Every structure is written in structure tokens, then in C-alpha cells.
Amino acid sequence: MKAFANAGDIQYVKDWFEKLTDAGLRPNEVAYGIVIEVHARSGSLSDAVQWLEKMRSASIKPGVTAYNLILKGHSKIRNGTGTSECFKKMLQDSVKPDNMTYGTLAESFAMRSQVQPAIDLIGQMKSASVRPSVITYTSVLKACDRARPKRTESAESMFRDAVKSRCALDAKILSVLDSVVGSSRRSKLCKELGVDEEKLASAVLRKYIDRRAATETRQFRERSR
Incomplete structure (x- = not known):
């Protein structure tokens, strides 16, 4: 069922769910989550x-994963109202947000150039x-970059x-910072903060080389069959 959900086959997933109920089986949180996922992704x-409401009606409390899927769906289409309402409902259901939840919210704020809400999110x-990840901090910097005029002081x-919190920095956050404040200031x-730019850049290069080597090895094995 999960494979068909990943492929976006909504009808198959729904048919599979109905077979469960027809067989007298009670779908659990995972089964409902898969149905929610295939709809949200599509x-x-x-x-x-x-389906989230059906889950609740079946006396199964939606978990953070189910809410994250819907949040992500709203974020992708830049539906700020939908994202906010989903998050409020999540809190009303006493579901504790995780890093993915906050990361999706930060991404949503960044897409709409909403700097202050993104900054406030870090405080929340x-x-x-919940320790903010580099992805969340990067989204906040993206909001600063997309604002007009750019919010250079906020980005700094x-x-x-991020550095003070010992966040695992990467080349992406440096790239966004560069876009906001300029290369010289970056x-x-x-x-000043003791961030090794060359080390971060080298890490990205190593990952690229490793991925490339893995791809070439796989292609060689396929040709050798």
C-alpha cells in the first residue's frame, strides 16, 4: 500500500483501505496516514x-505525521491560511509539533516573504x-532575502x-546568507563567528563526489550483468 501511495495511486490506496474494513479489520493510524499521504501529495x-476527520471519527487520534503531511501540502501551494489553520488544529488536538512541523511552517513563511513570523517561529x-535545525534557520534567512527591502540585519x-545554538551549518545557509548580505559581509x-567556510564547501564537494562515484558504480554493475 505504501508503494502505491508513493506512486500517487489514490484509487488503489482507497480500494485497499476498503478491503481492510470489508474484511472486518479496523484500520490503524498507519493505514489512515497512508491514505492522507497519497491525497496530500497529489x-x-x-x-x-x-480523511483526517474520518480518522478522528474512528476514535483514532491523528499523530504529528498526519498533520505534517497536510501542512506540507498547504505549504507547497503557498496556502498560508490553510497552513496556519492546520497548525492551530494540531495544537488544539494536543499534538506536539516536531522539527518537520516547524520546518514546514518556516518554509511557508519564507515563500510569502514573512520575516517576523519566521523569526517568531524560532522562539516558539x-x-x-525543539531545537531548530539548519533547514529551519535557512528558511528564515530565505524570508529575509525575499523581503523588499531585504532584511539584512534580521538575517545577520x-x-x-544559528551559530550560537551550535546548529549543524551547511553550504546552503551560507549561500542564502550571501544573497542577503553580500559575499564580503558573509x-x-x-x-568573526569562527565558521569555516572552506570546510563546509569541501563537505558539499565530498558529498557530490561520493554520489557521483556511487552512480557510476551502479551503472557499471548494470552494464556488467
Whole structure:
């Protein structure tokens, strides 16, 4: 069933779900989650929400995974209202947001150039004892980059916060920082904060080389069959 969900085959997944109920079996959270996932990924968010309600009606409390799927769907189509409403419902259901939840919200704010809500989100994460990831910080910097005029001071402040929190920085966040404040200022900030730019760049290059080597090895084995 999961494979068909990944392939986006909504009808097969629904048929499979009906077979479970016809056989007298009670679908669990995982089964409902798969149906929600296939609808959310295909963009059928209204159907995904309906299945969330069906899940609740069956006395099965939706978990963070189910909500994250719907949040991601709203974020992809830049539906800020839908994203906010889904998050509020999640909190009302006493479902604890995780890093993916906050990351999706930050991404949604970034897409709509909403700097302050993105910054406030970092504070909310800390208050909830959820450590912000580099992905979340990068989304906040993206919001600063897309704002007009660009929010350079906010970007610098959040980058400092990322370093202070010992976030696992990567080349992507440096690239976004560069876009906001410029190469010269980025380099000065990194030097001031003890961030090794060359090391981060080298890590990206190593990952690329490793992926390339793995691809070539796989292709060689396929040709040798």
C-alpha cells in the first residue's frame, strides 16, 4: 500500500483501505496516514482533511505525521491560511509539533516573504524545547532575502543565533546568507563567528563526489550483468 501511495495511486490506496474494513479489520493510524499521504501529495488537500476527520471519527487520534503531511501540502501551494489553520488544529488536538512541523511552517513563511513570523517561529521552537535545525534557520534567512527591502540585519541576527545554538551549518545557509548580505559581509561574519567556510564547501564537494562515484558504480554493475 505504501508503494502505491508513493506512486500517487489514490484509487488503489482507497480500494485497499476498503478491503481492510470489508474484511472486518479496523484500520490503524498507519493505514489512515497512508491514505492522507497519497491525497496530500497529489494536491487533494480537501480530501486529505476529510480523511483526517474520518480518522478522528474512528476514535483514532491523528499523530504529528498526519498533520505534517497536510501542512506540507498547504505549504507547497503557498496556502498560508490553510497552513496556519492546520497548525492551530494540531495544537488544539494536543499534538506536539516536531522539527518537520516547524520546518514546514518556516518554509511557508519564507515563500510569502514573512520575516517576523519566521523569526517568531524560532522562539516558539525553543520554548517548546525543539531545537531548530539548519533547514529551519535557512528558511528564515530565505524570508529575509525575499523581503523588499531585504532584511539584512534580521538575517545577520538569525545567522548569529544559528551559530550560537551550535546548529549543524551547511553550504546552503551560507549561500542564502550571501544573497542577503553580500559575499564580503558573509565572509566577515563567518570569520568573526569562527565558521569555516572552506570546510563546509569541501563537505558539499565530498558529498557530490561520493554520489557521483556511487552512480557510476551502479551503472557499471548494470552494464556488467
